[in-house]
Amino acid sequence: MSKYKYPNKVPFYKFLINSSAFAKNPIPFQQRWFNEHQGSFYVKPLFGPPIVLTRDAVITKHILRKNHRIYHKSEIQTKYLSKYVGYGLLTSNGDYWLKQRRLIQPGFHREKLENLVSIIDSSIKEQVNKIETSKILDLYPIMNELAFEVVAKSLFNFSARRETLKRLQTIVEQLQKFIVKDIRQPHKKLLYILNGDIRYHMKLVKEGRGIINKVIEQRRQSADRHDDLLQMLLDAKYEDETSMSNDQLIDEILILFVAGHETTANALTFSLTLIAQNKEIRDKVEKEIENCKTKQSLLEKIGKLTLIKDCVQESMRLYPPVWITDRVAIEDDKIGTYHFKKGTMIGISIYELHRNIDFWKNPDQFMPERFSENEQLHKSEYYIPFGAGPRLCIGNNFAMFEMILTINEVLQKFEVVSETKEISINPLITLKPVGLKMKFKERGKK
Numbered sequence: 001m002s003k004y005k006y007p008n009k010v011p012f013y014k015f016l017i018n019s020s021a022f023a024k025n026p027i028p029f030q031q032r033w034f035n036e037h038q039g040s041f042y043v044k045p046l047f048g049p050p051i052v053l054t055r056d057a058v059i060t061k062h063i064l065r066k067n068h069r070i071y072h073k074s075e076i077q078t079k080y081l082s083k084y085v086g087y088g089l090l091t092s093n094g095d096y097w098l099k100q101r102r103l104i105q106p107g108f109h110r111e112k113l114e115n116l117v118s119i120i121d122s123s124i125k126e127q128v129n130k131i132e133t134s135k136i137l138d139l140y141p142i143m144n145e146l147a148f149e150v151v152a153k154s155l156f157n158f159s160a161r162r163e164t165l166k167r168l169q170t171i172v173e174q175l176q177k178f179i180v181k182d183i184r185q186p187h188k189k190l191l192y193i194l195n196g197d198i199r200y201h202m203k204l205v206k207e208g209r210g211i212i213n214k215v216i217e218q219r220r221q222s223a224d225r226h227d228d229l230l231q232m233l234l235d236a237k238y239e240d241e242t243s244m245s246n247d248q249l250i251d252e253i254l255i256l257f258v259a260g261h262e263t264t265a266n267a268l269t270f271s272l273t274l275i276a277q278n279k280e281i282r283d284k285v286e287k288e289i290e291n292c293k294t295k296q297s298l299l300e301k302i303g304k305l306t307l308i309k310d311c312v313q314e315s316m317r318l319y320p321p322v323w324i325t326d327r328v329a330i331e332d333d334k335i336g337t338y339h340f341k342k343g344t345m346i347g348i349s350i351y352e353l354h355r356n357i358d359f360w361k362n363p364d365q366f367m368p369e370r371f372s373e374n375e376q377l378h379k380s381e382y383y384i385p386f387g388a389g390p391r392l393c394i395g396n397n398f399a400m401f402e403m404i405l406t407i408n409e410v411l412q413k414f415e416v417v418s419e420t421k422e423i424s425i426n427p428l429i430t431l432k433p434v435g436l437k438m439k440f441k442e443r444g445k446k
Contacts, residue, residue: 004332005339006050007040015043027323027351027427034352049343055352057359057382062335063327063346065381065389071327074345080183081429084175084205085258086251089394099238101394104252107232108394113401115227116154117298120398121405123153128409131440136419139272139438143406144265148172150402151261155253156215157228164211171208172257175201180428212250229256256395262430263321264399267385268406269433271315274366275407276418276438281368282411285311289412298405305404310368312403313378316385318366319423323351323431325387351431353382414440 010033015022022029030053033041040054054060063071072078072093082091089100106112127146131137152165178201182192192198219230233249244252275282288307296304329344340346355363359382360370371377386393393399410416419437426432 003339004341005337006042007052007054007338008037008042010037010041010043012043012045025427027425030349030352034349039356039358049345050341051345051347052340053347053349055349055356057353057356059335059338059346060348060353060384060388061381063348064384064387064391067333068389068391070329070331070333071346072330074326074328076183076326081179084179084201086209086254088248088251088255090255090259100248100252101390103236103238103244104233105394107229107236108398110397112232113397114299116229116398117302117401117405119153119157119228120150120402121298121409123150124402124406124409128406128413131410131414133414133440133442136437136439139436140265140269140433143268143272144261146406147261147265147268147402148257150264151257153228154398155229155256157226157230164215168208168211168257171204171211172254172261174204175208176258176262176429183429208254209250212253213246216246216249260395260399264402266319266321266430266433267312267316267399268403269436270319270423271312271403271407272410272416272438273418273420273423273433273436274315274318275311275411276416277420278366281307281311281366282416285407286411289408292408293412301408302401302404305408306372307368308404308407309400310371312400312407313371313383313385314366314368317354317360317370317383318364319425319431319433320350320354320385321430322385322387323427324349350384351427353384356382410440413443415443416440 018029033053034055039056040052040059042050042052044050052059073091077091078087078093082088085091087096089097089104092100124146127142127149131142148169152169156165178197181188182198216230216234219226219234225231230249230253233244233252235243237243275285285307288305292301292304324347326345326347329340329342329346332342333340354360357363359380377383381388386396386399417439419439420435423436424434426434
């Protein structure tokens, strides 16, 4: 290790002593060690390569953008996560990832999503109309159901029966819960094998893939065409004019279900809560919505709902749905004064980067005006809720359209009252809201 230079070291025994609490919520420990060690530290496990954790913008930019070619996603994603959700854009590396990205990327450009916006909007309206009024409700399940419906309808439009989609939703949610346990508690792997947990969840994987395969086959045999994501994926051609196989299609569709709906549900839950908790901001948002009621296209409306967009961006700064990401160095590399050995894992805490006082004034306050006062802020190297560089989330425009339209629809139909004083979080694979309550009162009713 002599020729290599790392940030300050946190002794591995500190992780072992706090292993149970760290597994439940690593953020308080990371915060303390980041503060003690100027924003980055490293740990050397008893077995395996060094692990660096950082909230430093220079290191983040180097790994995700400047020298991204020599940093791959770790086996946590490419091996363990892909076992359940397939080897798609989220979980692949190298040449295969690049091939898939080039194939799929055009379908998610803003202009291409124009055809999808009406499907997104009608799905949102249908779900918002189901919200019960005048009682205190847990907000996350409502937003989770809404986000799933939006992804399902945008993917399959009218190709899948409702009971089929509900079964797929159940499978995806059960898999998500188990993925967290399997990845966060690897020492229990033998227990999961012996008690049948892994066998049961692999059966769910097989069933889910079978459901999606049936929808794909029905679409292939149909003469009908739809303005949905499945059609886009079916039509996409590689450079040699071949198309994706059914297995490849299933991999990408599963990733869109798993990654696409939970992250959006999280962000919507945090965004609506923060807006409801801040009366002055809520009043301004409601005024913006009232001013946008004139007849116009949905894309024009989205473009004019700038305060809602600022609120969503600020919410994702405070509570980024993907709160941490990792990379592994596949070659030795120098970053400033540091020299990392091949095989080093680097964990980038997006949550801490977004609250780093070196970059943010009053970092713990909800201040949407940051984004209206600095229009380039969402492109800065220290604001990365959708990731950064070539692996920037392919669905970022889709997600923003969905969130802006959802908040517009909710606040146009309801007066909202947050019944939560302090926001609680659970940092699993995504940053989950915990127990955020809200009351909805239909506008115009006494």
